[in-house]
Amino acid sequence: MTRLFAGTPWDRPPVCEACGRLESECACPPKAKEPVRIPPETQTAVLTLEKRPKGKVVTVVSGLDPEGNDLDELAARLKASCGTGGTLKEGRIELQGDHRPAAEKALQKIGYKTKRR
Ligand SMILES: [Zn+2]
DSSP: OTTTTTTTTTTTOOBBBTTOBBBBOOOOOGGGGSSOOOGGGGGGEEEEEEEGGGGGGEEEEEEEOOTTSOOHHHHHHHHHHTSOEEEEEETTEEEOOOOOOHHHHHHHHTEEEEEEO
């Protein structure tokens, strides 16, 4: 196959981002480029209810490693399951309102163990 820019300065063979070698010589396992996730079954999500000013409460999901879990994705799933808004802050997922039963159920469905505190 001829590359589009063959013979020009743009004709750079593809190089592996992980090891810097030519992709044809790269021996990196494909997984090395993806973050390592921890199986949900081995983790316990902690659910707490926190009071906020003006009588508001938030359900907080904590105890999950931000590196070992896709917390953005998890936050999106929990928001959808609980039908509420929320945010991801410093590795903790905050859901507006008391949604502990629904959040617990959603987490367990994924495989996480849960604990209320
Ligand atoms: Zn490589």
